[in-house]
Amino acid sequence: MPSSPRKTYLALRTILLTLGILLCLLVPLTSSGRRLAGALFSPAISLGNALGRLVGDGLRWLQPGRLGQKESLREAERQIQELKLRLDALEDVSRENEELRRLMALPPRQTWRAMVAEVISRDPQRWHDRLLINRGARDGVVPGALVLVEGYAFGRVLRCHAHASEVVTLLSSECRFGVALSGNQAVGVLQGQGNTPFSQGELGFTVEYLPKDLQVSPEEQVVTSGLGGMMPPGIPVGRILADAPEGGRVHRPDRVRAQLHGVPLAPMGNLHFVMVIIPVN
Numbered sequence: 001m002p003s004s005p006r007k008t009y010l011a012l013r014t015i016l017l018t019l020g021i022l023l024c025l026l027v028p029l030t031s032s033g034r035r036l037a038g039a040l041f042s043p044a045i046s047l048g049n050a051l052g053r054l055v056g057d058g059l060r061w062l063q064p065g066r067l068g069q070k071e072s073l074r075e076a077e078r079q080i081q082e083l084k085l086r087l088d089a090l091e092d093v094s095r096e097n098e099e100l101r102r103l104m105a106l107p108p109r110q111t112w113r114a115m116v117a118e119v120i121s122r123d124p125q126r127w128h129d130r131l132l133i134n135r136g137a138r139d140g141v142v143p144g145a146l147v148l149v150e151g152y153a154f155g156r157v158l159r160c161h162a163h164a165s166e167v168v169t170l171l172s173s174e175c176r177f178g179v180a181l182s183g184n185q186a187v188g189v190l191q192g193q194g195n196t197p198f199s200q201g202e203l204g205f206t207v208e209y210l211p212k213d214l215q216v217s218p219e220e221q222v223v224t225s226g227l228g229g230m231m232p233p234g235i236p237v238g239r240i241l242a243d244a245p246e247g248g249r250v251h252r253p254d255r256v257r258a259q260l261h262g263v264p265l266a267p268m269g270n271l272h273f274v275m276v277i278i279p280v281n
Contacts, residue, residue: 037111042055095103109204111280112232119271120164128203128268129194130155133276136163140278146224146231148275152266153224153237157276167274168192170238171203178227179207179237183220186210187227188260190237199243204263214258216249218241222262231277238262 033251117133133140137160145157147167155169156177168175175192188207205220220240226233240249241261251259 004145007038053092068206072159083101094239099115109228109233113140113278113280115141115276115278117165117274117276119274130158130166130174131271132166133165133167133274134163135276136161136165138162141165141276142230142278144230145279146177146235146277148235148277149266149271151236152264154264154266154268154274164212165276169268170205170266170269175205177231178225179222180225181216181220182223182236184214184215187215187225190222190262198241198261200241204241204261206240207262208257210250210260212252212256212258212260214250216260218242218249222260222264230279235277236265238264 024248027189117135119131120134121132123130127150133147141160142159143157147154147156153170155167155172155175158166158168158174160166170190170192171194172192173194175190177190178187179190180187188210190205190207192205193203195203222237224231224233224235224237238260240264242249243252243261249260253259253263
């Protein structure tokens with residue numbers, strides 16, 4: 001009677017297992033046995049190697065390099081918490097200062113609001129002198145407000161209409177405001193020179209009413225003084241020209257005062273937008 005398929009399968013499996021055991025016994029005895037065993041069991045060996053690499057990668061993830069990244073993250077979080085605490089402390093100091101000013105009947109400190117405005121017209125005959133912007137009294141703009149371009153003082157508002165304002169640039173003879181020197185305690189008054197160029201051909205401004213013994217270093221700039229309360233202090237205005245008769249930067253038209261010549265840091269060419277700094281208080 002012929003054997004069933006199940007019996008045939010069991011017989012073949014037994015034969016294969018027997019051959020496998022014999023090969024394992026031959027591995028340490030003959031080189032041919034080692035080669036044959038390697039060919040038969042290479043899939044299992046490859047799987048073992050892959051598992052080993054996976055475990056190794058996991059161990060490397062826990063090595064000091066990874067731990068160092070975790071420590072850096074914790075240190076950054078700690079620094080953020082410290083900065084938050086410092087900010088809270090500064091806010092407390094600010095509140096205490098405001099309370100002290102109230103107790104001493106001092107006016108509150110001036111605050112400022114920045115407003116972007118679009119240039120809507122410019123007189124070709126006075127191109128570097130004045131322009132018209134699309135913000136006016138209804139927007140909170142006031143005469144005397146400082147106008148900036150690219151973070152530099154560009155001019156100030158001359159007069160306001162309901163929805164527009166006239167702006168005179170630093171070059172205009174109608175532009176005057178208080179300025180200071182960036183590395184000096186000296187303060188003076190900026191006066192635009194209009195279309196009258198300096199000796200080297202530049203259009204710019206003068207700074208008047210400076211101390212007669214003034215000394216200026218090459219690195220110093222003209223900045224806003226903040227005096228008068230119409231503009232914040234310390235905003236860059238212009239660089240000082242070295243065009244004095246004796247070759248320096250300080251002009252001395254008489255024995256009681258000194259004078260500087262300067263040119264704006266803000267670009268005076270084609271402009272589409274400016275920023276108006278408006279006093280809030």
